[in-house]
Structure formats: C-alpha cells, structure tokens
Amino acid sequence: MILEGKKAIWNDYQKEIADDKYYYVRSCVRQNFFPGSETAFLKIMREELKKDVYEHPCHTTCTGIGYHGDIVPVETTMTVVARQFAIMTEAGYENLLPSCITSFGLYTEILDTWHHFPEVEEKVRRQLRKATGREFRKPKNLAHASDVIYKFRKEIASKAKYKLVNKNTGEPLKVVDHIGCHYAKMFPSKGIGGAEYPYVLAGMVEEWGGNVIDYPERRHCCGFGFRQYLVQANRGFSVACSKEKFESMKPFKPDMIITNCPGCPMFLDRWQYVINEMEGKRYGQNEEGIPVFTYEEVAGLVLGYDPWELGLQMHQTDCEPVLDKIGIDYSPEDKYNLKIIPSYSESRSLINV
Amino acid sequence: MSKHVIVIGGGVAGLEVAGQLSKVGIEVSLIEKESKTGGHLNNWYKLFPDRRNSSEVKEYLNGITANNGINLMTDTTIEKFNRSRSCFSITTNGGKELIADAIVVATGFDLFKSARKEEYGYGIYDNVITSADLEEMFRKGEIVLTDGSVPESIGIIHCVGSRDEKVGNYYCSKLCCVTAVKQAIELREHLPESKVFCYYMDMRMGGAFYEELYREAQEKWGVNFIRGKVSEASETIEKKLMVKVEDTLAGRPLKMNLDMLVLMAGMEMSAGGEKVAGMSGLKTGENRFFAAADNHFGSNKSNIEGIFYAGTCTAPMNITETISHARAAFTEVMEWLRNGKR
Numbered sequence: 074m075i076l077e078g079k080k081a082i083w084n085d086y087q088k089e090i091a092d093d094k095y096y097y098v099r100s101c102v103r104q105n106f107f108p109g110s111e112t113a114f115l116k117i118m119r120e121e122l123k124k125d126v127y128e129h130p131c132h133t134t135c136t137g138i139g140y141h142g143d144i145v146p147v148e149t150t151m152t153v154v155a156r157q158f159a160i161m162t163e164a165g166y167e168n169l170l171p172s173c174i175t176s177f178g179l180y181t182e183i184l185d186t187w188h189h190f191p192e193v194e195e196k197v198r199r200q201l202r203k204a205t206g207r208e209f210r211k212p213k214n215l216a217h218a219s220d221v222i223y224k225f226r227k228e229i230a231s232k233a234k235y236k237l238v239n240k241n242t243g244e245p246l247k248v249v250d251h252i253g254c255h256y257a258k259m260f261p262s263k264g265i266g267g268a269e270y271p272y273v274l275a276g277m278v279e280e281w282g283g284n285v286i287d288y289p290e291r292r293h294c295c296g297f298g299f300r301q302y303l304v305q306a307n308r309g310f311s312v313a314c315s316k317e318k319f320e321s322m323k324p325f326k327p328d329m330i331i332t333n334c335p336g337c338p339m340f341l342d343r344w345q346y347v348i349n350e351m352e353g354k355r356y357g358q359n360e361e362g363i364p365v366f367t368y369e370e371v372a373g374l375v376l377g378y379d380p381w382e383l384g385l386q387m388h389q390t391d392c393e394p395v396l397d398k399i400g401i402d403y404s405p406e407d408k409y410n411l412k413i414i415p416s417y418s419e420s421r422s423l424i425n426v
Numbered sequence: 427m428s429k430h431v432i433v434i435g436g437g438v439a440g441l442e443v444a445g446q447l448s449k450v451g452i453e454v455s456l457i458e459k460e461s462k463t464g465g466h467l468n469n470w471y472k473l474f475p476d477r478r479n480s481s482e483v484k485e486y487l488n489g490i491t492a493n494n495g496i497n498l499m500t501d502t503t504i505e506k507f508n509r510s511r512s513c514f515s516i517t518t519n520g521g522k523e524l525i526a527d528a529i530v531v532a533t534g535f536d537l538f539k540s541a542r543k544e545e546y547g548y549g550i551y552d553n554v555i556t557s558a559d560l561e562e563m564f565r566k567g568e569i570v571l572t573d574g575s576v577p578e579s580i581g582i583i584h585c586v587g588s589r590d591e592k593v594g595n596y597y598c599s600k601l602c603c604v605t606a607v608k609q610a611i612e613l614r615e616h617l618p619e620s621k622v623f624c625y626y627m628d629m630r631m632g633g634a635f636y637e638e639l640y641r642e643a644q645e646k647w648g649v650n651f652i653r654g655k656v657s658e659a660s661e662t663i664e665k666k667l668m669v670k671v672e673d674t675l676a677g678r679p680l681k682m683n684l685d686m687l688v689l690m691a692g693m694e695m696s697a698g699g700e701k702v703a704g705m706s707g708l709k710t711g712e713n714r715f716f717a718a719a720d721n722h723f724g725s726n727k728s729n730i731e732g733i734f735y736a737g738t739c740t741a742p743m744n745i746t747e748t749i750s751h752a753r754a755a756f757t758e759v760m761e762w763l764r765n766g767k768r
Binding site: 269 | 541544545549550551552658660662663668
C-alpha cells in the first residue's frame with residue numbers, strides 16, 4: 074500500500090465544517106443500540122471543547138429508514154426534513170449536526186435535489202406551510218457528528234489521558250475503521266477522504282495513536298443494509314455480510330473496530346455473538362471477539378471517561394481486551410452495576426429546551 | 427505560393443500534416459510542448475493489430491518530416507493567440523511571435539488519469555498499473571511485480587475512464603478493447619505460465635483485423651474474457667490484489683486474487699488542447715474534444731475559418747485513422763490557402 078497515494082486522495086476530499094453553534098439532531102436508533110454515545114458526544118462538545126450544541130425536543134425521525142425501505146414516499150420525507158430545518162431556523166441555528174449517518178446522507182441528498190430542482194424545494198415549502206404554517210432556511214453548514222470530532226481530533230488528543238497504544242508492547246493498536254454507507258458513498262465530496270478511502274475515522278485513529286488496517290472487505294456493508302435486516306427473511310444475508318468482513322479482517326489481527334453509523338457497531342458487535350453461537354467462531358485474538366466501538370466511545374475512552382459511563386456494558390462483544398491493552402483504569406465489578414455515576418447525572422439535563 | 431502554416435502538436439497527426447504541407451513547399455512551424463516529437467507513440471512498444479514495432483511508424487513519420495525545412499519548435503507552448511482578418515498570430519512561451527495563414531490543431535489526447543477511478547487503487551496499491559505502464563515494461567522486456575517477482579495471474583480492466591458516466595466520459599475511447607487484447611497476448615508471450623483475465627463491458631472490435639486478434643487471444647493464447655465491470659480492487663495480507671467483478675454471462679459475482687492489475691486507460695481531450703480552446707475560441711463538444719464543423723464532411727474544419735483539426739484532438743482514433751485524418755487536414759488547408767483565404 075502506498076500511503077502517499079492515499080494522502081493525495083485525502084487532500085482531495087476535505088470539506089468545510091462549522092466551528093461552533095451546532096443544531097444537533099439525534100438518531101432514532103442509537104439511543105437504544107449504544108445509549109452512551111450521543112451523551113458522550115454532547116459531553117465532549119460542551120464540556121471539553123466548550124461548544125454551543127443545541128437540540129430540540131420536537132425534532133423527529135428524518136424518515137430515513139422508511140425512505141430507504143420504500144415505505145415513505147420521497148415528498149413526505151422532504152417535508153419532514155423541511156420541518157426539521159424550520160425548527161432549527163426558529164431556534165436561530167444554521168449549522169446542522171446529525172448524529173445519524175443515514176440522516177446525514179438523506180439531508181445531503183435532499184439539499185442536492187433542491188439545488189438541482191428548485192421547483193421541488195418550492196413545492197416542499199408550500200407543503201410545509203400548508204401542514205404546519207412553518208418557514209425554514211436551509212442549513213448554512215451540514216456536517217456529520219463524526220466530521221466534527223474529526224475536526225477537533227487534535228484538541229481531543231491534547232486532552233487525552235490514554236492513547237490507542239498497547240501499553241505492554243508500545244505498539245499502536247491495529248484498528249479497523251468502518252464507515253457507514255450513507256456517509257460518502259452517495260456523495261463522495263461530502264465525506265472527509267471521499268468514498269473509497271475515507272479519512273474521517275482514520276484521521277481520529279491516527280491522531281489518537283492507533284494504526285488503521287486496510288483489509289480487502291473494508292468497503293463491504295456491515296450487514297445492516299435496511300432491506301437485509303428489516304425484512305426478516307433476509308436476515309441470514311445480514312449475518313453473511315458481517316461474516317464476510319470478519320473473515321477478511323481476521324488475518325490482519327485487529328485489536329478493535331471503530332464505526333460512525335448507528336447500525337454498523339450494532340451489527341458488527343451483535344453478529345459476532347451470533348456467529349459464535351452458530352459456528353463457534355471468534356475473530357479476535359486469543360479466542361476473543363473483536364471489540365466494536367462508536368467514535369464517541371473511542372473519544373471518551375481516550376479522554377479517560379469511565380467505560381461503564383460510556384455504556385460499554387451494552388456491547389455484546391466484550392470490550393475489556395482493548396481496555397486492558399490500552400491500560401484503561403476501570404472497575405470490572407461495576408460493569409452491570411447501574412448506580413448513578415455522578416458525571417452521568419450531571420449530563421442528564423442535556424435537552425436544553 | 428509562399429504561405430506559412432502553424433501546426434500545433436508534434437504527435438502522429440501533427441507530424442503527418444506538417445510533412446505533407448512541407449512536401450508541397452508550404453512553410454511550416456511545428457510546435458511541440460515536449461522535448462521531442464512523436465507523442466504517445468514514444469511510449470508504445472508494439473502496435474495493434476499486427477504487433478509491429480512502434481519504431482517503424484516513428485521512422486516513417488521522421489522520414490516525411492526530415493529535410494523539408496520544417497521549423498520544429500520543441501519545449502514550446504502557446505501563450506497568446508490572436509486573429510486578424512486574414513492571419514493568425516501566436517506568441518510562444520519563449521516570447522516569439524509567429525504569423526501564419528492557417529493553423530492546424532493537432533494537440534492529440536491525454537490518457538485518462540487512472541487514479542481518478544479510485545476504486546481500482548492506482549497509486550494506492552502496489553502492482554496496479556496502467557496500459558501505458560505495461561508498455562514501458564514491454565519495452566524494457568521485464569514484466570515484474572514491485573518485489574521483483576514474476577506475476578502469475580494478471581487482470582486487465584477495460585474501459586477505465588471510458589463509457590463511464592461517473593467520471594464524466596460518456597463516449598467510448600474505442601481503442602482500449604483492442605489494446606487490452608494486444609497486451610493480453612503479449613503478456614502470455616512474455617510469461618507463458620501466467621493466466622490473464624480481461625474484464626470487459628463489450629468487446630468493440632470494430633477495426634480491420636481486430637476481431638481476428640480477439641479470436642487469436644482466446645484460441646491460441648488462452649486469455650480469459652469475463653464480461654463484467656470490476657467494482658473494486660483491494661489488497662490482501664499476502665499483498666495480492668483482490669478484485670470484485672460481476673460475471674454477467676455466468677450471472678454471478680466473482681472475487682479473484684491477482685498478482686497484477688492493468689487498467690486500460692481511455693482517451694480524453696488533452697490539457698494542451700483545452701488550453702488552445704480556451705485562448706482561441708475554438709468550440710469543444712459534449713465529449714470535451716474539439717468540435718468539428720461537420721461530423722460527416724467537415725471533420726477537419728473548425729468553427730473558425732483557417733483553423734483546422736488533425737487527429738485525436740477531435741475524437742479517439744487509431745494510428746491508421748489519425749494519419750488519414752491528418753492527410754485530409756492537409757487537403758483542407760491547401761484548399762483554404764488556394765481558394766478560401768481572403
């Protein structure tokens with residue numbers, strides 16, 4: 074692999090990311106899948122980076138799953154999204170910051186559609202006005218939450234308590250970065266590093282001390298791909314997709330996987346358990362699984378947050394092997410002890426309206 | 427008749443038209459941006475369909491341009507372009523001003539920059555090379571991987587940057603298919619133990635003896651032709667190249683490990699041609715090549731009287747067609763100098 078070639082591509086795909094005053098929209102599913110991640114994101118943004126991040130309780134689904142599942146018509150989707158924009162406009166914000174990759178992809182797709190077909194935008198404006206009486210301005214800046222963590226990766230590194238380094242060997246951890254399909258595959262220019270060699274997570278990993286693995290099935294879907302999983306009859310295909318990736322990455326002996334999509338960590342994490350149950354196979358070292366993390370969880374770990382405060386006990390593939398390699402101080406007996414951690418209680422008033 | 431014609435571009439078309447013009451006594455200035463003439467021919471080893479050595483064609487071109495008093499200006503580019511009522515004035519990068527009665531644009535083509543097809547990993551993975559890189563290997567007589575070993579399995583991807591909406595090239599570059607067939611045969615000749623796979627959309631064997639070459643590749647040389655587009659290339663832990671391709675005849679996806687991957691780069695309007703278009707007002711077409719005044723009976727004429735086209739600056743052409751087009755340009759220029767110019 075020729076690193077210089079990759080660097081040239083990374084330089085080709087950079088984008089503007091707002092510096093402050095974000096309107097944050099949560100994911101529909103992440104709070105069930107990995108409930109600590111969005112909480113950790115807000116804590117990092119507000120408490121570590123001192124950024125203004127605003128969210129509104131009237132924000133709804135973007136309909137992305139229904140849209141990609143052919144359940145919700147595109148005009149309905151656009152009108153729902155227009156309503157999100159209207160709430161953002163009313164709150165006085167211009168920088169839209171979605172937590173979900175599919176929402177990010179959908180917002181990007183809709184803004185691009187309106188750019189090419191202004192008459193569609195006008196129609197949606199009429200529909201929104203008729204249905205809700207609301208008006209909206211389009212976002213001045215649209216960045217996925219992982220873009221923002223990428224933007225501030227050096228600041229996070231400067232505050233880091235831990236590095237993605239094996240404390241016993243001093244070697245960088247070998248990290249698989251898995252990018253959500255809707256991040257840049259539809260609009261490569263909207264993703265850091267583009268679609269083929271995305272840099273958004275690789276940049277974080279590098280900055281925080283790890284090494285990214287380039288393995289053959291790097292681009293392959295995690296297995297969520299809505300029709301694979303949401304259609305029950307296709308779920309075997311979903312597991313097969315994940316397995317394809319695990320088989321491909323295993324020879325590279327990864328220490329961990331980092332993801333930036335709601336579904337990817339869920340499926341890469343849960344299906345490892347399922348494959349082990351079905352076939353008795355594990356893909357990590359020492360007959361263990363490969364721990365799977367969201368980028369917020371990794372940022373939180375690097376910053377020294379308590380693993381159980383980050384919600385790592387919700388992972389089905391145990392994350393302790395990585396915690397031990399890094400040398401993170403944690404209490405094994407507190408893993409399933411749901412006592413209220415002081416810093417967690419402070420973060421409970423996150424909704425600011 | 428004492429007339430001066432500037433020919434822009436010293437590739438096959440430019441040399442041919444310059445040679446023909448000088449033979450009949452026209453004063454010719456031949457402007458070439460590189461340090462020597464010959465264009466892409468300098469980089470090619472053997473030519474399809476008969477696999478003659480490219481040096482034979484170069485010898486021919488050098489022959490017709492030698493001793494005819496052509497004012498050859500290498501390492502020269504055009505920085506200014508002006509047109510008065512009946513004359514053209516060109517200023518070179520050296521500050522020299524040339525006045526001419528007619529201009530022939532023969533700026534040729536550039537090979538598609540294969541790194542733009544990021545999914546194929548050119549410039550990212552070792553042993554992903556282009557058709558031009560492979561010609562260089564043939565010229566050296568050494569087909570080896572970056573670690574010095576000999577490849578056993580080689581894949582050739584057709585239509586790289588050709589018939590590809592994603593990179594903005596809708597048109598067919600037309601010569602990549604036959605180049606792939608030629609190179610596949612040459613690979614088998616050089617490396618008899620190797621396996622060669624060609625991944626194609628359609629085999630466009632439209633030229634004389636192309637189909638015969640395609641048949642020979644299959645029957646004599648055992649080249650495997652797989653109808654399907656390669657979606658991506660990546661590198662395995664053993665440093666092999668893994669490609670994913672859909673075999674549309676078998677109706678199934680394939681994953682193959684290869685030692686070497688050759689990208690059949692298509693043809694694009696040259697950067698030099700774009701520069702000339704930008705400063706002269708010459709029109710370009712949807713395919714970004716120069717637009718001929720008429721596709722049927724005016725393919726050498728431009729939208730500006732007195733400026734003519736020769737060769738692949740208007741569309742992908744093989745060498746035979748390029749030389750014919752250049753000769754036609756010569757005819758048009760002569761007609762203009764004799765009867766058209768006011």
